[in-house]
Amino acid sequence: MSDTFHLDGVEVKFEHGQTVLQAALAAGKYIPHLCYHPEFKPHGSCKLCTVKIGSRTAASCTMPAETGLEIESGIEELNALRRTLVQMLFAEGNHFCPSCEKSGNCMLQALGYDLEVHTAGFRHQYPDRPLDASHPDILLDFNRCILCELCVRASGEVDGKNVFALSGRGATKHLIVNAASGQLKDTDIALGDKAMQVCPVGVILKKRIGFSIPIGERRYDQRPISAQALDDAPRKPAGAKP
Amino acid sequence: MSEKKKLRVATTSLAGCFGCHMSFLDIDERLLTLLELVEFDRSPITDIKHCGPCDIGLIEGGICNVENVHVLREFRKNCKILIAIGSCAITGGLPAQRNHLDLGSCLTEVYLTEPGLAHGHIPNDPELPLPLDKVHPLHEVVKIDYFIPGCPPSGDAIWKFLTDLIAGKTPELGHGLIKYD
Structure with a gap:
């Protein structure tokens, strides 16, 4: 007998060690999420994946799955909170989608689409965050950083290079490059690095490919993120024992 | 039998490029259907200069100068429902990409230090509206009731939004x- 919990009234099987989000995605049930990446240890920072367990809320990406949990996710109360989180992220950075190379492939934008976010609503902060175009092949546009730390983790845990780090606290927290000059050209980052592949928004960009795939024909232009997240989730091979 | 009263609609472009208005025209022959339901007040389509009492106001572009503020307030005063249309109206858009720069140094660079433009002075004709130090989305200045994102939103998006609204439904895009791009 496998262990199960209920997600929006539907039984979901899980394996010990899985978090609620991991088990849900593996079972083909979508919970909106942003800073979670299936290949990395869950981080729990963006809170988009917040679910309700009884009267409490928890980030489903870090919440260990337990037998008998009654979990709510797809309810308007939570989607309204998720909408507000997306709005705050948009107001906090400089997210000018029409001039962003990542537009159409951006998870933040795709979540905005899925949650029907029509406006950031809040007062935009328009922070001053200069670009780093020092590297011959890679552009860093800090204006779009949402502090998910995926590049930090990928560079440290997979590439073994520790090219990126977060510096500062609270509202002053920001992404930095680990080099005496602070510039990307003085690191050993390479185009094949995992850190090049994980940015959910448009911060870490390969130069000279910007609009080779036209706007309107990109990943989340095709299908909503809620449909595609399940494609990325690790699943058991067909025929494997439950 | 009396004809159903048409809704009165006003439109304008503030710190925008008129791309959203062009997209509005992209509803093509559906404009004729729309004209059975609405009539236009102040709009580039009618060339009426000031907005009278309206049911719906559509505003493209953000707020980058003093005149924009006056026009926006005129629309808010006269329109029952005010809709921000397009990225500039909703986020400040491309013009707002000057917001992290000092306005004085922007003008100095464009008109004084860069070669080729004007005749070595910052334009100061009294007819020119004074620029604001920052570009603002509409909702930071007046209450906005609805937002149609996109740069520009497609004709289909504008059509869906307006027809939902005119039918008395909460507009949904889906x-x-x-689109934000």
Whole structure:
């Protein structure tokens, strides 16, 4: 007998060690999420994946799955909170989608689409965050950083290079490059690095490919993120024992 | 039998490029259907200069100068429902990409230090509206009731939004019509 919990009234099987989000995605049930990446240890920072367990809320990406949990996710109360989180992220950075190379492939934008976010609503902060175009092949546009730390983790845990780090606290927290000059050209980052592949928004960009795939024909232009997240989730091979 | 009263609609472009108005015209022959339901007040389509009492106001572009503020307030005063249309109206858009720079140094660079433009002075004709130090989205200045994102939103998105609204439904765009780019 496998262990199960209920997600929006539907039984979901899980394996010990899985978090609620991991088990849900593996079972083909979508919970909106942003800073979670299936290949990395869950981080729990963006809170988009917040679910309700009884009267409490928890980030489903870090919440260990337990037998008998009654979990709510797809309810308007939570989607309204998720909408507000997306709005705050948009107001906090400089997210000018029409001039962003990542537009159409951006998870933040795709979540905005899925949650029907029509406006950031809040007062935009328009922070001053200069670009780093020092590297011959890679552009860093800090204006779009949402502090998910995926590049930090990928560079440290997979590439073994520790090219990126977060510096500062609270509202002053920001992404930095680990080099005496602070510039990307003085690191050993390479185009094949995992850190090049994980940015959910448009911060870490390969130069000279910007609009080779036209706007309107990109990943989340095709299908909503809620449909595609399940494609990325690790699943058991067909025929494997439950 | 009396004809159903048409809704009165006003439109304008503030710190925008008129791209949203062009997209509005992209509803093509559906304009004729729309004209059975609405009539235009102040709009580039009618060339009426000031907005009278309206049911719906559509505003493209953000707020980058003093005149924009006056026009926006005129619309808010006269329109029962005010809709921000397009990225500039909703986020400040491309003009707002000057917001992290000092306005004085922007003008100095464009008109004084860069070669080729004007005749070595910052334009100061009294007819020119004074620029604001920052570009603002509409909702930071007046209450906005609805937002149609996109740069520009497609004709289909504008059509879906307006027809939902005119039919008395909460407008929804859904995948494919909601775009920020």
